[in-house]
Amino acid sequence: MKKTKLYALLLAAVLTASASAGCLGKKQSSTTTPQPRPTHAADDERSPIDLSSIGVNVINGELGTMVSENDTDFTLNAVVDPGMRDEKAKFIFFDITLRNNTDKEYELSTLNNFYIELPAGTKLYSEVRTQLYAGSHFKDDKYFVDPFTIPSNGQFSGLVGGFILNEDMNEFNVCFFPTGKDPNNKKTVIKYKITADNITAPDASVLK
Numbered sequence: 001m002k003k004t005k006l007y008a009l010l011l012a013a014v015l016t017a018s019a020s021a022g023c024l025g026k027k028q029s030s031t032t033t034p035q036p037r038p039t040h041a042a043d044d045e046r047s048p049i050d051l052s053s054i055g056v057n058v059i060n061g062e063l064g065t066m067v068s069e070n071d072t073d074f075t076l077n078a079v080v081d082p083g084m085r086d087e088k089a090k091f092i093f094f095d096i097t098l099r100n101n102t103d104k105e106y107e108l109s110t111l112n113n114f115y116i117e118l119p120a121g122t123k124l125y126s127e128v129r130t131q132l133y134a135g136s137h138f139k140d141d142k143y144f145v146d147p148f149t150i151p152s153n154g155q156f157s158g159l160v161g162g163f164i165l166n167e168d169m170n171e172f173n174v175c176f177f178p179t180g181k182d183p184n185n186k187k188t189v190i191k192y193k194i195t196a197d198n199i200t201a202p203d204a205s206v207l208k
Helices: 002-025 128-137
Strands: 057-061 067-069 072-080 089-100 106-108 114-117 148-150 154-166 172-176 188-194
Touching: 057 067, 067 188, 072 172, 072 188, 089 128, 089 148, 114 154, 128 154, 148 154
Parallel strands: 057 188
Antiparallel strands: 067 072, 072 089, 089 154, 106 148, 114 172, 172 188
């Protein structure tokens, strides 16, 4: 009886491994544009996804000033341009401070919680290339890749992102969803109007 159960478990493991290998073997199209997706959270913490309610409540934030929403204190400290140029495009990162005012930690990510809105209404989402660049140029205790954890009743500070913009694009909105522990809670969006004067070089203390 014990051997029969063992064989069944081994067979299940082999089938699972085979299925995983098959998935890894499939190539994805390089033209696919990443779309915002929820970060990890327990099913009982997620609200149903209602696309019609996304961003219905807009809060206009001010750079360097804290905004409190959904048990979250959020501050966009700076929009950072490290000077990286790639075919007339620039990499942009966000210096943020975020406090979790609940008794449970949760994860946020640049892709799920941030986007850039251009004057024409186009929305830009984070790019993997920017995270690879940041990992090589920013100190590990200053820059955080997705997802990043916000401790319970605690604070998170650092650089996150980033985004790729045309080199001459200096006016746009930085938008943040204060989802808290529910990654699908996107009814409220905090928007920051950014101009050329608001874009700064990184502080020397964050560079490797």
